[in-house]
Amino acid sequence: MIQAKNVSLRYIDGTVALREINLNVKPGEFVYIVGPSGSGKTSLLKLLMGIEFPSAGSLYVMDQPVLKKETRKIRKLRQNIGPVFQEFRLIQGRTALENVLMGMRFLDIPKRQMIINAKNALVKVGLEHKASVMVEKLSFGEAQRVAIARAVARKPALILADEPTGNLDYDNAINIMNLLYNFRDKNTTVLVTTHATHLIDNYQDASLIRVEKGKIHVERRGAKV
Amino acid sequence: MKNTFYFIKESIRIFRYNKLSNLFSFFGTALILFLLALVVGVWSISSQLAGMLKEEAEISAYFNKDVENAEDLLHIIEQIDGVRYVRLVNEEEARSRMEKILGDESDILDLFEENPFEAYFEVKIHLDKMDPVFTQISGLKGIDYVRENRDVLEQIERISKALEVLGYLVIAAVSITTLVIISHMIRQGIYQNHEQIKTLMLLGAPDNFINFPYVLLGFLLTFGGGIVATVFINILIHQGYSMLTGTIPFIPVPPKSQLVYGLSTFLLSVSAALGILGSLFGVSTSKKKK
Ligand SMILES: Nc1ncnc2c1ncn2[C@@H]1O[C@H](COP(=O)(O)OP(=O)(O)O)[C@@H](O)[C@H]1O
Numbered sequence: 036m037i038q039a040k041n042v043s044l045r046y047i048d049g050t051v052a053l054r055e056i057n058l059n060v061k062p063g064e065f066v067y068i069v070g071p072s073g074s075g076k077t078s079l080l081k082l083l084m085g086i087e088f089p090s091a092g093s094l095y096v097m098d099q100p101v102l103k104k105e106t107r108k109i110r111k112l113r114q115n116i117g118p119v120f121q122e123f124r125l126i127q128g129r130t131a132l133e134n135v136l137m138g139m140r141f142l143d144i145p146k147r148q149m150i151i152n153a154k155n156a157l158v159k160v161g162l163e164h165k166a167s168v169m170v171e172k173l174s175f176g177e178a179q180r181v182a183i184a185r186a187v188a189r190k191p192a193l194i195l196a197d198e199p200t201g202n203l204d205y206d207n208a209i210n211i212m213n214l215l216y217n218f219r220d221k222n223t224t225v226l227v228t229t230h231a232t233h234l235i236d237n238y239q240d241a242s243l244i245r246v247e248k249g250k251i252h253v254e255r256r257g258a259k260v
Numbered sequence: 261m262k263n264t265f266y267f268i269k270e271s272i273r274i275f276r277y278n279k280l281s282n283l284f285s286f287f288g289t290a291l292i293l294f295l296l297a298l299v300v301g302v303w304s305i306s307s308q309l310a311g312m313l314k315e316e317a318e319i320s321a322y323f324n325k326d327v328e329n330a331e332d333l334l335h336i337i338e339q340i341d342g343v344r345y346v347r348l349v350n351e352e353e354a355r356s357r358m359e360k361i362l363g364d365e366s367d368i369l370d371l372f373e374e375n376p377f378e379a380y381f382e383v384k385i386h387l388d389k390m391d392p393v394f395t396q397i398s399g400l401k402g403i404d405y406v407r408e409n410r411d412v413l414e415q416i417e418r419i420s421k422a423l424e425v426l427g428y429l430v431i432a433a434v435s436i437t438t439l440v441i442i443s444h445m446i447r448q449g450i451y452q453n454h455e456q457i458k459t460l461m462l463l464g465a466p467d468n469f470i471n472f473p474y475v476l477l478g479f480l481l482t483f484g485g486g487i488v489a490t491v492f493i494n495i496l497i498h499q500g501y502s503m504l505t506g507t508i509p510f511i512p513v514p515p516k517s518q519l520v521y522g523l524s525t526f527l528l529s530v531s532a533a534l535g536i537l538g539s540l541f542g543v544s545t546s547k548k549k550k
Pocket residue numbers: 046047048050051052070071072073074075076077078079
């Protein structure tokens with residue numbers, strides 16, 4: 036699913052966010068990425084989505100090299116990813132349902148199927164009763180779940196969730212984490228960044244990756260489904 | 261298409277985001293297009309008029325009483341290069357023509373005991389051959405004097421040329437202004453929604469999907485302006501014709517339906533084209549600063 040070889044990421048201002056990382060993620064893995072703030076977790080996810088590009092090394096996601104000049108391939112790659120952004124990136128002035136639909140409108144999904152997927156995703160995150168509420172009226176935790184619903188409704192091969200438990204209390208955090216954990220199946224790989232290390236033990240078959248100052252340590256190799 | 265309704269809703273939303281300036285550009289475009297239609301209408305009437313009058317280029321050749329056989333002279337004139345046809349207008353016809361022109365005033369002709377009009381040749385010619393034909397006819401034996409209506413015709417032609425130039429200028433000005441207005445509206449809309457656009461890009465949405473609501477809005481604003489302008493120009497033509505036919509019956513204006521049809525088609529297609537071009541231009545010039 037993901038092969039990174041000696042990948043470094045250096046931002047234009049000179050900050051080196053990732054140093055010669057090596058990573059191999061198989062389809063169906065649930066990967067837990069921990070590390071302090073500023074260690075490079077978001078940067079890693081940005082590389083995987085083709086928002087940033089390696090300044091050195093080679094990176095393959097879904098067997099495609101992630102290269103800046105391949106705009107069309109990057110777009111295809113993003114279409115196969117279900118992203119949950121740290122800042123949610125919900126589209127204001129639209130309902131929860133419309134936000135979930137927006138993630139699918141340009142995909143090759145028939146209209147009926149699109150609506151079914153969206154409603155199912157909202158049911159799974161427990162927000163079917165908020166489907167027609169404007170997203171700016173939702174609580175923080177609800178908005179978080181709409182973002183997850185948008186990501187999973189498109190049936191992506193790879194779910195990338197950036198700190199989905201941030202700012203949530205323990206109960207809500209464990210709910211969100213369980214939710215993401217349950218979306219993992221043999222066709223769906225899930226990567227979650229967090230600094231909520233106390234949750235790790237709940238997921239014994241998850242892989243655990245620690246990021247520190249741009250370096251990656253694979254601490255535990257989890258099973259895939 | 262599964263997103264038809266979505267695109268329309270998005271366009272309306274972008275419109276409402278900037279209701280006032282969008283409304284202004286809508287009515288501004290309508291007004292500009294209306295002015296365009298006015299100029300083009302006058303231009304087309306005048307050029308049709310000039311075209312018709314060109315065929316009225318004629319020379320009146322008066323011959324002296326010694327000419328015994330006017331028919332022979334007529335045949336000679338007919339052979340001259342540039343002459344379209346020649347007709348002999350006899351004294352009675354000359355008088356009845358004048359009666360027609362004078363209308364109600366024609367009673368004054370009764371003051372003459374004898375018919376004051378002379379017979380003459382009415383020579384219809386090609387306007388550009390006016391000079392050689394004129395000298396040749398003047399030189400013919402038996403021709404007393406010759407009169408032509410070139411001055412009037414050339415005057416009209418000059419006016420219609422000037423109107424043509426004015427027409428092109430106005431078309432250029434209207435096109436540029438409309439393109440600037442619409443593309444600016446589009447750029448503004450894209451700028452205000454750049455967060456949403458960025459999100460869609462991160463989700464892998466193609467450019468066409470992202471841009472379509474903006475292009476649709478630009479098209480609708482301009483084409484809508486075109487429709488409003490068309491309605492008003494139709495009202496104006498209708499009013500104008502009913503006034504014209506009442507007062508100055510002899511001006512050979514083109515038939516009303518032709519003008520209505522021509523101007524409406526012109527306005528609608530110009531506004532549609534400008535709408536699409538303007539929004540595509542707006543979209544393509546705002547993409548660089550995403
Ligand atoms: N766009 C950027 N330009 C320059 N430096 C950046 C940018 N984004 C992140 N960084 C820097 O890269 C490092 C890693 O950041 P980030 O990946 O956001 O860490 P994390 O997500 O683990 O908190 C930090 O030092 C941060 O300041």
